Amino acid sequence: MDSLEVALEEGRKKVLYHELRPGLEALEVMPEVRERYLKECKGTDLSLAALRGDEELVEALLSSGAVDTANFLGVTALYEASMRGFAGIVQRLAAARADVNARGNDGTTALLQAAYVASVDEQRRAACCVVVALLRELGADVTVRDAWGKTAAKYCRDIPELEIALHAEVLVTCPYEDCRRMYRVRRSDYRCRIVRCGFALFRGREYQLPPHASRAKVRRWLTETWGWDGWPGEVVGCGRPFRFPDESGTGLFLTWSEEVTGTAHPSSVDAEGDYSIATDLRSDDVEVGG
Incomplete structure (x- = not known):
């Protein structure tokens, strides 16, 4: 035909x-x-x-x-x-x-x-x-x-x-009543059960932050991953930790591993959400994350 x-x-x-x-x-x-x-x-x-x-x-x-x-x-x-x-x-x-x-x-x-x-x-x-x-x-x-x-x-x-x-994402709402910010989160990133509320706002877009670590390590990660030159315009979120109640999970921002020797749980350090930790992390090579 x-x-x-x-x-x-x-x-x-x-x-x-x-x-x-x-x-x-x-x-x-x-x-x-x-x-x-x-x-x-x-x-x-x-x-x-x-x-x-x-x-x-x-x-x-x-x-x-x-x-x-x-x-x-x-x-x-x-x-x-x-x-x-x-x-x-x-x-x-x-x-x-x-x-x-x-x-x-x-x-x-x-x-x-x-x-x-x-x-x-x-x-x-x-x-x-x-x-x-x-x-x-x-x-x-x-x-x-x-x-x-x-x-x-x-x-x-x-x-x-x-x-x-x-984009295989889910919506996450911070559980604290005085925050209640809502974020988009990659499904592949919500495996950690303990998280901290926050994201980076850069040129009008929201970006998740990497595993919780020193500010220097976060800055390096942003540069290598997104090609940013230096610290982004704004970090949004209360920074406080919370735990997801079940295995389904609903998001991951700044993660914390309780298995890392020598680090305290985020509820006992940096409670105001400065996105850097109070424990001794002199080397940026120390792996901290969920």
């Missing part, structure tokens, strides 16, 4: 697919609708269960050997679950080796579609934000562009909860 015929055929497929969608998402799928979906759209029962959010059926189908294959538009079960905001199904499909970076015929991926839906549908936004964060943790490629040249970051722009999800 020439390019015009290909485009027309692709358009026909999309029309058919979208005609069937309401029936597929209905409380009860009529047999004739399912049959058309399976035969004409080359769909699967796994994809149908995924787009309907039926976790039990997805689990049963996967246990019986079902594989996540694409329909005639290149849409997989993981893609369907992502655009509907069903994070549990996305995780189960990924565990069964479904491809999180599978691309539809128009170049769209599950991450792109989840980000797009979250950007335009406020009712699904919260659920799709969870899916966006999950897909990032599962290794979804953020550089992929769809047929319109847009990346997931483009759809997430200026929507704080989406930007946080895309």
Whole structure:
């Protein structure tokens, strides 16, 4: 087929697919609708269960050997679950080796579609934000562009909860009533359980600070990591320590390791949050951090 015929055929497929969608998402799928979906759209029962959010059926189908294959538009079960905001199904499909970076015929991926839906549908936004964060943790490629040249970051722009999800971050609120500052924190950095409230504000952007240490070591870290020439414009936060109550964690700023010999717990030193410690750290090579 020439390019015009290909485009027309692709358009026909999309029309058919979208005609069937309401029936597929209905409380009860009529047999004739399912049959058309399976035969004409080359769909699967796994994809149908995924787009309907039926976790039990997805689990049963996967246990019986079902594989996540694409329909005639290149849409997989993981893609369907992502655009509907069903994070549990996305995780189960990924565990069964479904491809999180599978691309539809128009170049769209599950991450792109989840980000797009979250950007335009406020009712699904919260659920799709969870899916966006999950897909990032599962290794979804953020550089992929769809047929319109847009990346997931483009759809997430200026929507704080989406930007946080895309960049694998969480929101953290300082627990002290006289502070209560809120920060964005990288998920990969919230493994330490004891933290100190604070971040660096530089050229209008917030940056997390490194493991708690001397001011000289922090300055060196900022220079090497961010390319800053000297101390940044402002350090914000009360600097007081606190402990997260459970294993989920919600953030990491200035961390403290109780295992480092010769150092006191931050609650007993530098209580005002000067971001330098009162114990003897003459060498910047001393490793202090969570």
